[in-house]
Amino acid sequence: MKAGIFFTGTGPILILTTYGELNDPTLVTKLAQKGIKKFIAYEVAESLVKEKYGQQFNIIMGDLKQSDDLRVLDYDGHHVFYNFALSELGSPVYHEGSLRVLQAG
Template sequence: MPKSKMRSYLIFTGTGPMLVLSTYPKLTDERLVQKLRHKGIDKFIAYTVDLEAVQARYEDSYDSVAVDLEGREDIRVLDFNGHQIMANFSLDALGDPIKFGG
């Protein structure tokens, strides 16, 4: 299987933010959405986060999470500590929101 492009997203859910790594082609890919639904996440607002910024801020855990995604299309949570996520990223640096679930 060809290597899938790694992407990172900051996803705001009803229980708080989470930072994820994904190799799905887009955040609204139905397979990814089904995985989120399985975890009880039916609605979210998300932002694409610069992958280099994520690597720099999570250098201790990034590689171990990313290696788990090698050769597959899937998603992994890198951080679910809202305080830490918000301290690591400026909202001004994020692009346009991706809204899902109406």
């Protein structure tokens, strides 16, 4: 089980996933299908997330083990950002999908 904070264009979100890495190609594809094509992700300790989110964590974990391999635990960017110290974040994982640059004119 991995927990990660994903910094996206609209702000950070906290994700729980059964994928072994935060840049797993299948996970990246699923995120892209949800409109997240570019991100910086940091792994956070599952025990720390459980401590901070308590019952909400347990509910989401129950759902995660049943069927899906990806759950958003918190999408309130302000809450996610201020709930974790920067020293609690793992090494960054960068993903920049194929971006199409539009030209004016």
